[in-house]
Amino acid sequence: MDTQAVRSGDLTWAQRDWFFWVPLGAPAAFEANQNPRIPGFGAGRAHVVAAVRDLLLRHEGLRTLVTREGGALRQHVLPVDGARLAEAVVVTDEEPGGPVTAAAVRTAFDLGTRWPVLFVLHVAGERVREVGIVLDHSAVDAWGMRVLCGDLATAIRARARGREPMWRSEAEQPLDAARWEGSVAGERYRVRAEERWARTLTGLRESLGDHGPRDRGAVALSARPYHSCRLASGRLAAAATDLARTAGGSVSAAYLHAFGATICEVERSPAAGVFAFVLNRPSAGAMASVRKTIMHTPVAVPSVDAAPYGKAVAATAARQFDGHRFANLDPHVSERLCAHHLGPHHRTGVAFARFNFIDDSVVGPLANSRSLDAEGIRFQDPASHGRVTFGEAHMDGSEYLLTVQHGAAGALLTLSWREDTGWGPHAEGMLRHIERLMVWGASGAAERLPQLMNS
Structure with a gap:
């Protein structure tokens, strides 16, 4: 060429x-x-x-x-x-x-x-x-x-x-x-992806039962309605690594499960649908490309109950892995499927949150030694651990999103939300609950289940 x-x-x-x-x-x-x-x-x-x-x-x-x-x-x-x-x-x-x-x-x-x-x-x-x-x-x-x-x-x-x-x-x-996505092979893939999305979304809707979605229409948005806060933690990274080893899943799934369970607490729902971002690079050529490939796949996460926590993390890991194969889908198609199968729950906290996971394998150990934004927080330094900090408000951003940067000596959680989601008063509590829940799960879940605390 x-x-x-x-x-x-x-x-x-x-x-x-x-x-x-x-x-x-x-x-x-x-x-x-x-x-x-x-x-x-x-x-x-x-x-x-x-x-x-x-x-x-x-x-x-x-x-x-x-x-x-x-x-x-x-x-x-x-x-x-x-x-x-x-x-x-x-x-x-x-x-x-x-x-x-x-x-x-x-x-x-x-x-x-x-x-x-x-x-x-x-x-x-x-x-x-x-x-x-x-x-x-x-x-x-x-x-x-x-x-x-x-x-x-x-x-x-x-x-x-x-x-x-x-x-x-x-x-x-x-x-x-x-060009491949528009080919006959791409069309065959699209049909299979739609079938998988429909099954997952239908299962999520059924698991929500009679849960009533939160009303988002009563809040007038300001000029900068998008907010964020973050928490760096060493014990969180250690807990995620331990959970992945004992549950037989990925480190990413350990964070994903805790995020979904925390959403259940905030929304008071029996389950949460979290859309996990996927690298979506199935070939050597895609791996060698700078092009944007990342997409998301729906993963249903149940609330924390009497089931062993490690087994629940493993089940979430299996659902996440299965979804990886069919994350690549035209957004107009996936949006139509979500609206159809989720009904009034679509675009609410129980069925719209995004989850992004980054570690050394994604960006390399040097880049992953600090946050990837302009702040450049050295989140693996113990001096940065334990404090929740709030970022400046933005004109645009994510309505519900948890971004995780995971390293050997520390993890950085960044929670983003829009003013009308109702997550603002709970934001700091959500980050600390994710940390406590994962530490509790990694310890064998022998002690009393941690409770969500409002900020």
């Missing part, structure tokens, strides 16, 4: 999922910008710019425009010409974290006219000390950031030695993935 050729086509289901929730041109989309950084390795400025060009040639999604045509979104891959490359690279001699960095991370990418990426080269003379990268979240996910940083580092080292970079494998491109 000629990587300089302009190509156009449909979006992947994962791309559609992003724009389903964050419409193209949304004024607050910049709040979700991703901003990883890598060393410049002391390479010359020209070498780093050449490496950026190599990266853009390798990954079409970084040089793609998204436009709306006749009511549908389309993507267009552009060649790497001098003018657009110059627009994507900013050179500064200021220290990282200064005004140039602050302005860059708040870039509102107009995806119809410019690439979704910006490179900030922090230089000392002609040598590059660090490269800050700013990406519109529509183009990349956590795994993709790891790939991007690794590929750029490879290219910088190669160019500094006067060579072209050698890639380990071919990277899958968004347009090619979208």
Whole structure:
């Protein structure tokens, strides 16, 4: 394939999922910008710019425009010409974290006219000390950031030695993935995925019984209605690791189960449907791509009852694993299925929460040593453990979401919610309940079951 050729086509289901929730041109989309950084390795400025060009040639999604045509979104891959490359690279001699960095991370990418990426080269003379990268979240996910940083580092080292970079494998491109999804094989997969979603959602609706959904219509939203709080904990990470080992499931499932059980406490429901994010990278080409692939799959989690806690975690792990195979689904289809099968529970706390899990295997141990946002919290440092902190309010965000960063020496829980969900008064209590519940479960659940405490 000629990587300089302009190509156009449909979006992947994962791309559609992003724009389903964050419409193209949304004024607050910049709040979700991703901003990883890598060393410049002391390479010359020209070498780093050449490496950026190599990266853009390798990954079409970084040089793609998204436009709306006749009511549908389309993507267009552009060649790497001098003018657009110059627009994507900013050179500064200021220290990282200064005004140039602050302005860059708040870039509102107009995806119809410019690439979704910006490179900030922090230089000392002609040598590059660090490269800050700013990406519109529509183009990349956590795994993709790891790939991007690794590929750029490879290219910088190669160019500094006067060579072209050698890639380990071919990277899958968004347009090619979208073409497969529209193929006969993609259609067969879609039918199976719809059947699995329908079974799961029907089972969740039945498990909710006569539970009445919380009314969300009585709260007037402020200009910045999206809120968050976070808790770093060492004993939480240890408990998750122990639960995964004793229950025979994953560390991710241990957190997912505790989150679902905590939702049951807040919503006073017999079960909760949590949509767990999935990497959705089934091939070597997908693993080598920076493109956004992450999707979610519904997992039903029961409230904590007399059943052994370890067995309940194992059951949640099995449901989560089964859902991984069929997470990739057009969001318009999955939304229709949710509305049909969940009825009045759709978009309420018992059947709408999202769960995101990140560990060393997703982003690498270096990136996972601190929070992935601009704060860069060293959550595995004992000095950060035990305190709940609240973030600034945002114009856009998630209605119900728990993000977990898990490391060997600590975990970071970030709970996000919208003002009309009713979770605000319980937010700190929810984080502490997840911690207490998992520590209790890892200890063998011999003591009295922890109770949710309001903030």
